[in-house]
Amino acid sequence: MSILDGIRDFFQPVIDLQSQFVSAFGETLFLAGSGLVVGGFLGLVIGTALYVTRAGGIAPNAVASFVLNVLVNFFRPIPFILLAVALQPFSRAIGVDGIGTGHAVVAIIFGSAFGIGRIVEQNLVSVDPGVLEAARAMGASRWQVVRTVLLPEALGPLILGFTFAMVAIVDMTAVVGTIGAGGLGQLALTEGYRQYQSVVTWTAVVIVILIVQAGQFAGNALARKVLRR
Numbered sequence: 001m002s003i004l005d006g007i008r009d010f011f012q013p014v015i016d017l018q019s020q021f022v023s024a025f026g027e028t029l030f031l032a033g034s035g036l037v038v039g040g041f042l043g044l045v046i047g048t049a050l051y052v053t054r055a056g057g058i059a060p061n062a063v064a065s066f067v068l069n070v071l072v073n074f075f076r077p078i079p080f081i082l083l084a085v086a087l088q089p090f091s092r093a094i095g096v097d098g099i100g101t102g103h104a105v106v107a108i109i110f111g112s113a114f115g116i117g118r119i120v121e122q123n124l125v126s127v128d129p130g131v132l133e134a135a136r137a138m139g140a141s142r143w144q145v146v147r148t149v150l151l152p153e154a155l156g157p158l159i160l161g162f163t164f165a166m167v168a169i170v171d172m173t174a175v176v177g178t179i180g181a182g183g184l185g186q187l188a189l190t191e192g193y194r195q196y197q198s199v200v201t202w203t204a205v206v207i208v209i210l211i212v213q214a215g216q217f218a219g220n221a222l223a224r225k226v227l228r229r
Contacts, residue, residue, distance in 0.1 A: 001077055008176045019047050020187060025103070025207060027182040028173045032211070034105045035169040039112030046072065046113060047120020048146060058132065058142050058150070075114040083111055104181030108172045112165060119161040127153045156227040163219025167212050176206060184208055 014021070046068065052058045053065040068071025075083070084107040088098035095104040116138055135149045136142075151158070184204040192201030 008107030011190075011199060011203075013195075013200050014203045017187070017191055017200060020191070021184075021203070021207070024182060024184045024187040024204070025075070028170070028184045028211065031075055031101070031104055031108055031173040031181065031183055032166070033175065035108035035112040035172060036166055039169070040165070042109065042113035042115055043116025043157075043165070044120055047074050047124065047130070049152070050117060051150075052142070052146065053123040056138075071112045072117055075110065076118060080107070080111050080172050081178065083189060084176055084179055086146075087089040098178050101181050102181065104173075104176035104183075105206040107176060108169060111172055112169050115168065116162065116165045119165060120158065123154050123157040124150060126157060133172050156223050159219055159223040159226060162224070163216060166215045166219065170208060171216070172213050 004134060017102030050065065050068050050072070053061040053068065055062070055065070056082075057065075071201070078086070084104070087107050087110060088103060091103040091106045092098050092107075096106055132149060133147055135145045173181075173183050174188070177183055177187070177189050180186065184207055186203045188204035191197060192199075192204060
């Protein structure tokens with residue numbers, strides 16, 4: 001038997017599952033995209049609110065700041081697999097099955113929003129307060145300061161923060177494979193681990209690594225472009 005034949009035999013399980021890999025790849029991108037877009041937007045709102053309402057912020061509010069911090073500190077430390085299980089009643093309450101892709105999207109959005117919220121707050125803290133004070137002195141409203149000064153000034157670090165969060169979100173897409181959400185995580189679990197086909201598992205791992213690397217390079221390139229301005 002030639003070397004090429006040996007290689008083909010080694011990867012035969014992957015070849016046999018080619019269509020399933022394509023489908024799982026698309027499902028992983030959908031899950032990650034949902035978390036990054038919807039969870040990212042909610043995280044941006046939460047993080048901005050945390051910064052604005054903190055003591056010495058643009059619109060300090062002790063009650064709002066306390067409530068937001070409690071919510072973030074409550075959800076953020078929960079291991080994601082436990083959060084996904086705990087959120088099943090919530091998913092059912094809003095008309096989503098407690099298992100499968102729909103619930104996975106809900107869990108990923110929850111898991112990403114509060115983590116991104118803290119990342120956003122930390123990046124906004126790095127903005128020079130003098131710039132914000134100057135904008136206020138020129139007559140800009142609080143909302144105008146946030147929209148036209150605060151967020152644009154922190155845009156580069158925010159992109160890097162979202163890029164970091166993207167890696168965690170891709171990790172979440174693998175975890176929700178345990179609740180039947182599809183994606184590369186479920187494929188690696190059902191066709192790789194449970195069928196004792198390590199080549200399937202490692203192929204899924206390599207694809208996930210490639211997704212993360214592509215997102216990391218894109219985020220770093222965009223951040224460099226913004227920071228040069």
